[in-house]
Amino acid sequence: MTHPIIRFDHATFGFPGIVALEDISLTIPESEFVGVIGPNGSGKTTLCRAVLGLMAPLSGTLRVLDCACEELRCHHRALIGYLPQKGMIDRNFPVTVLEAAMMGRYGALGLFRRPSRKDRDIARQALAQVGMDHHRDSALGALSGGQQQRVFIARALAQQPRILLLDEPTTGLDLTAQHSVVELIQQLHHELKLTILMITHDINMIRSRVDRLVLLKTKLFAEGPPQEVLKPEILSQVYGKELVITDKDFVLVEDYHHH
Amino acid sequence: MLELLAYDFMQRSLLAAALVGAVCSVIGVFVVLRGLAFAGAGTAHAAFAGVTLAYLLGLPPLSLAIVFGLATVWITGWVEEKGRMKLDVSIGILYTATMALAILFLGLMKTYNPEVYGYLFGSVLSVTTEELMTIGGLSVVVLGTILLLSKELYFIAFDQEMAAASGVPARQIFYLLLTLVALTVVIALKTVGAILVFAMILIPASTAYQLTHSLTQMTLYSMLIGIFCAVSGVLLSYAFDLPSGPSIVLLATSLFFLAVCCSPKRLHRIQPT
Numbered sequence: 001m002t003h004p005i006i007r008f009d010h011a012t013f014g015f016p017g018i019v020a021l022e023d024i025s026l027t028i029p030e031s032e033f034v035g036v037i038g039p040n041g042s043g044k045t046t047l048c049r050a051v052l053g054l055m056a057p058l059s060g061t062l063r064v065l066d067c068a069c070e071e072l073r074c075h076h077r078a079l080i081g082y083l084p085q086k087g088m089i090d091r092n093f094p095v096t097v098l099e100a101a102m103m104g105r106y107g108a109l110g111l112f113r114r115p116s117r118k119d120r121d122i123a124r125q126a127l128a129q130v131g132m133d134h135h136r137d138s139a140l141g142a143l144s145g146g147q148q149q150r151v152f153i154a155r156a157l158a159q160q161p162r163i164l165l166l167d168e169p170t171t172g173l174d175l176t177a178q179h180s181v182v183e184l185i186q187q188l189h190h191e192l193k194l195t196i197l198m199i200t201h202d203i204n205m206i207r208s209r210v211d212r213l214v215l216l217k218t219k220l221f222a223e224g225p226p227q228e229v230l231k232p233e234i235l236s237q238v239y240g241k242e243l244v245i246t247d248k249d250f251v252l253v254e255d256y257h258h259h
Numbered sequence: 260m261l262e263l264l265a266y267d268f269m270q271r272s273l274l275a276a277a278l279v280g281a282v283c284s285v286i287g288v289f290v291v292l293r294g295l296a297f298a299g300a301g302t303a304h305a306a307f308a309g310v311t312l313a314y315l316l317g318l319p320p321l322s323l324a325i326v327f328g329l330a331t332v333w334i335t336g337w338v339e340e341k342g343r344m345k346l347d348v349s350i351g352i353l354y355t356a357t358m359a360l361a362i363l364f365l366g367l368m369k370t371y372n373p374e375v376y377g378y379l380f381g382s383v384l385s386v387t388t389e390e391l392m393t394i395g396g397l398s399v400v401v402l403g404t405i406l407l408l409s410k411e412l413y414f415i416a417f418d419q420e421m422a423a424a425s426g427v428p429a430r431q432i433f434y435l436l437l438t439l440v441a442l443t444v445v446i447a448l449k450t451v452g453a454i455l456v457f458a459m460i461l462i463p464a465s466t467a468y469q470l471t472h473s474l475t476q477m478t479l480y481s482m483l484i485g486i487f488c489a490v491s492g493v494l495l496s497y498a499f500d501l502p503s504g505p506s507i508v509l510l511a512t513s514l515f516f517l518a519v520c521c522s523p524k525r526l527h528r529i530q531p532t
Contacts, residue, residue, distance in 0.1 A: 052423075052424040053424070054420065054423060054424060077424065077425060077426035078425055078426045080424070080425075082421060082424045082425065084418065084420065084421055090417075093292065093417055094292075094468055094471060094472045094473065094474060094477050095417065095472070095473070095474050096472060096473045096474075099413075099473060099474050099475070100417075103410075103413070103414050103417065103421075103422075103425075104425070106410045106411065106414050106422070106425065106427060107422070107425030107426035107427050108425075108426070109410070111408065111411065111428075112407050112408070114410070115410065139472030139473075140472070141472065142472070159425060
């Protein structure tokens with residue numbers, strides 16, 4: 001087994017009085033593509049915040065890149081590229097595509113240091129990797145949802161991360177854009193050998209692409225290769241009775257409530 | 260018009276106006292983008308309450324203005340962070356409470372003091388050399404800090420959580436921004452006054468927002484607009500014998516509406532591919 005890059009050891013996360021994720025033990029080796037699934041409120045975003053270091057475990061430990069510190073300026077944070085949920089970003093924020101990608105360099109640069117030509121080149125290369133370099137002087141707000149996601153992925157890549165953490169990257173996009181974003185993520189995984197943690201509702205979209213699925217429902221309900229996790233007896237326990245399963249595909253009724 | 264510049268008081272006022280215009284409009288970019296507009300209005304009134312208490316106690320007016328201003332922004336930031344209450348409600352309470360304090364302190368003064376009212380409505384033409392030194396010193400501090408930490412300030416204005424996640428000490432930078440807002444209000448208190456200072460922070464930045472979709476350009480435009488309005492406002496107020504604060508603010512407001520009407524942002528949209 002390759003070197004573990006994220007390691008949860010009996011870790012519990014939450015707020016005083018509320019447990020969001022309980023007793024998680026999970027080891028993610030370098031260069032693995034992991035899909036994180038589970039119903040609403042199952043702790044997917046908590047897992048994401050925990051890896052980002054925005055939430056410390058209440059008990060147990062979490063080590064990311066062999067570092068368990070809660071230090072804000074710890075070098076390991078800059079090595080995690082993060083794509084937040086789409087709704088979190090103000091569409092009209094006055095920022096050009098290149099300026100947005102440059103923000104990926106800020107954490108890595110540290111306080112008081114100004115971005116150099118080299119940082120600019122890294123940001124442009126990241127934009128080229130997602131196919132957005134020719135739009136670098138456009139306003140971020142003028143782009144389509146799928147293009148904006150590409151720019152934010154470029155921002156994460158500009159950090160030169162070892163881990164890419166994606167929180168529902170396809171939510172709110174049309175079907176074509178969903179496919180193109182997931183294909184881009186898969187391509188980046190192959191080309192850059194990044195460890196990818198992708199939170200999603202869309203099991204159908206990622207089941208054939210990920211190395212491993214992690215199914216959460218406040219606890220780590222199941223994990224393993226997709227064919228081992230996506231079994232009717234496991235899924236129906238987590239998603240309840242509203243689950244429609246066909247031979248070729250799994251369709252979660254929950255998705256119908258969403259869209 | 261040029262002979263005006265020979266007067267000492269005019270040189271002082273123009274310099275004070277240019278400094279205030281620059282500082283307010285640059286900090287304004289972050290205030291507008293981080294959604295702190297109302298917080299600043301609350302701070303201005305709190306700073307005025309500080310001025311009135313200082314007069315009552317015989318202390319330097321700007322000293323207590325800083326104390327009151329800082330207390331208000333920090334409480335505001337804390338409330339936003341904790342999310343216990345909606346920000347507009349908590350600021351609304353602080354805003355009116357500090358205004359009530361100001362009126363209370365004014366009432367406690369035995370005599371009418373026109374100087375105090377100068378801080379409410381602004382009197383740039385009566386700026387003294389010492390006040391100019393204070394304004395200059397604080398301007399250097401505020402603009403210097405922004406220059407040193409501009410990338411972090413832009414980042415938290417864009418998305419504070421993303422900034423924190425990538426290792427920027429976002430929370431500390433947020434409180435620093437609030438502190439700079441309070442200092443800016445204090446710098447501008449004498450020139451444009453407590454009631455109008457917030458216009459000087461909001462309007463140039465909002466005008467620049469209409470004109471560009473680049474962060475660096477927005478900051479540059481905002482600063483140029485701020486300085487232009489402040490300096491021209493002072494000249495207009497002298498030439499037509501108008502109060503200086505309103506002259507500056509109304510000039511800025513006219514430019515804002517002009518920018519809204521001619522905003523290239525609306526005329527220029529990229530077709531999604």
